[in-house]
Amino acid sequence: MKYKKMALVLALGVGLSACNNQKPAENNANTEVSQEANNDKVDEKKVEKTNQNMESTSVYTSFYPIYNLTKQIAGDKFEVKSFTNLKTESHGWEPSAKDIADLTDSQLMFINGAGMEEWGESLEESSDIELVNTSENVELIKGSHDHVHEHEDHDHAHEHDHSHSHGEFDPHTWLSPKNGLAQAKVIADKLSEIDPANKDYYMENYKKIEDELNAMIDEYKEKFEKLENKNFLVSHQAFGYLARDFGLNQIALTSLTSTEDADAKTLKEAVDEAKNLGINTIFYEMGGSSKSADTIANELGANTVPLNTLEFATDEELNNDTTYQDLIKYNLEELYKSMAK
Ligand SMILES: [Zn+2]
Known part of the structure; x- marks a missing residue:
């Protein structure tokens, strides 16, 4: 019986449907007039400005960690929106034609990159929005693997698995605070570039994130260095960069x-x-099912503890604007506690 549950983790789901070659709605064509347009197009430009809030009062982001970091840095200068539903698992998501057509009110979208946004390339081809790859300065880990998320869908009261086949690289860069810091820097630099008048403001906001993350990195480097056991077991292979x-x-x-x-x-x-490796805790994905982890934990006499992948946000996190830093710190502390036992 128990062994069947193991198969859940191993089973590979179906491929992703391709709905990404659709062109955005026709009215998007109006937005192509650039700021440098001829003076005799003044009227047209005026209309356009009111239509889409030129000079971007809003920016898009792809999912929670990028959304939250951008919010912290942009402060009250931009409205920060999410392209994906923040409460939905972000792997394997595909935008609809309407999602793409709705993007006309912004010129910019911060994405994680590293293959996380599988829709990125086709979006760039089919719309005018500029995608900013926040992980451009991260040294990526190679690894093409398929893995499955066991995910409780609370709204529909049923459980479903879905898988995603990653590209060439491990996409989970944001789960290491060192990378998160580099990604925040890209966001701060880009906002400063498009809105130079507020550069000091963005850099100041970035500095707060930098101080917090650097303190966290120093603290846990020291803690982890002293450990003899440095092994941890996860159900979702998302912590390669952190490791x-x-x-x-x-x-x-x-x-x-x-x-x-x-x-x-x-x-x-x-x-x-797992026993040989001194593992006493099985980590499963927060908000997801702990079934497989429970199965292994029972066999091992181990505990199960959730780790937060930040791949979707809870209502509580959204309502409280729980920061990227707080969520990463939670993971570090839980990992440390399990290995220090
Ligand atoms: Zn993942």
Whole structure:
């Protein structure tokens, strides 16, 4: 019985539907007139300004960590919007034609990059919006793997799995605070570039994030360095960058068993390996199902604890504007506690 649940983690879902080659709505064509347009087009420009709030009073972001960092930096100077529904798992999401047509009120979108936004390329082709890749200065980890999210869908009271096949690189850059800092810098620089009058304001806001993240990085570097056991086991292989930056060893549940039909023997080997590695905590994805983690934890006599991937936000996080820094710190502390035991 238990072993069946293991297969859930291993099973690969269906491919993504392609609805990304659609052109935006016709009225989008009006927005192509640039600021440098001829003077004799004054009237047209006026109309356009009121239509789409030229000089971008709004910017788009792709999902919660990028949204939250941009909000902190932009402060009251821009309205920060999210292209995706922030409460929805962001892997594997595809925009509709309407989503794309609705983008006309902004010229800019901050994305994570590293292959996270699988719709990015087609969006750039089919709209005028400029995508800013916030992970452009991050040294990416290679790794093409498929993995599955077990995700409770509370609204519809059923459980469904969905998978995403990553591209060439591990997309989860934002889960390491070092990367988050580099990504915040790209956001601050870009906002300063498009709105130079407020450069000091953006840089000041960035500096607060920088101070907080640097203090966190120093604190946990020191804590993790002293540990003997640096192994942690996760159901969602999303913490590769964090592991790299803090000298830790991420083991994903999927990597412990190699076949889809994990039989009793395979599972026993996986459990034994986890035991050998001194693992006493199985991390599962916050907001998702803990079923697989529970299964392994039962075998091991281990605990299960959620980690936050920030791939979707809860109502509470949205209502409180819970900061990127706070969510990352939670993960670091939970990882540390599990390994310090
Ligand atoms: Zn992920």
